[in-house]
Amino acid sequence: MRVSTCFTHAALLISGIAVTAHAAPERACSVASPAHRVALVELYTSEGCDSCPPADNWLGQLNRERRHDTVVPLALHVDYWDNADWRDRFAQPAFTARQKYLSSTAGSGVVYTPAIFVGGREVRGWSSAKSFNDRVQEVGAQPAPVDIRIGAAASSSGTIAFDARIDARTPLPGDAFAYVAVYEDGLRSDVKGGENAGATLHHDRVTRNWLGPVPIVGGHARITGTYAASTAKQGVVAFVQRQSTGEVLQAADLPQCGESGR
8 A cells, every 4th residue: 555645734734735636536524533532442463473363353343343433443563473484464663663662651661462552551451341441431531632633535546635634622742743544444364374374364454554743733733645545445543642651632533435424
């Protein structure tokens, strides 16, 4: 998947539009975050890990529940399981670095798979519905200090342009930054080596592109870009996070235009 991007702030809105308006849109959709916080759920996983497929399936089920106003799931494939027997085609070193960063904010730094973070905090008992839902409810009980709006438009040229806008409701801490992730659903791998040799793995919410951190200036930020539409289902997630603590202040999810009635 190829993504071209432009990071803009209020003073550069016109140039941001010019960069991403490659063709007339055929259909458009948008989503706005609610007044309460939405829990960003990050699964750190790998096709080289034989304990990861159950977690991948769990995330897929979470995705099918369509709880967009409560949770925003993402799968980030790490590269530290890659070896000569099998290399995960979805793995990126940046996702390994992000997992290490999130672990370090909790005073650990130890990474493993599968691992789940909710709202920037690790939930070790994620397979327990109570443990997971308790953390989701804890996040959702807090008012969001920032609004996120994501728009997307598909064009006849086979590309999708997205536009994520962040606007603070209240003054934000200086270490708050904006991010965008482009993900794909409905992916499949026939694994030929490693711990999952012989297995057919199914993946949803696979993060293919990661944009950020983008500074929030004067309470506002904007991230725009385009990506080539594929046969898989794609979507865009935007979120705001504090660098010092890993706390996610808000998240929003826009499935591909035409999905989920968006």
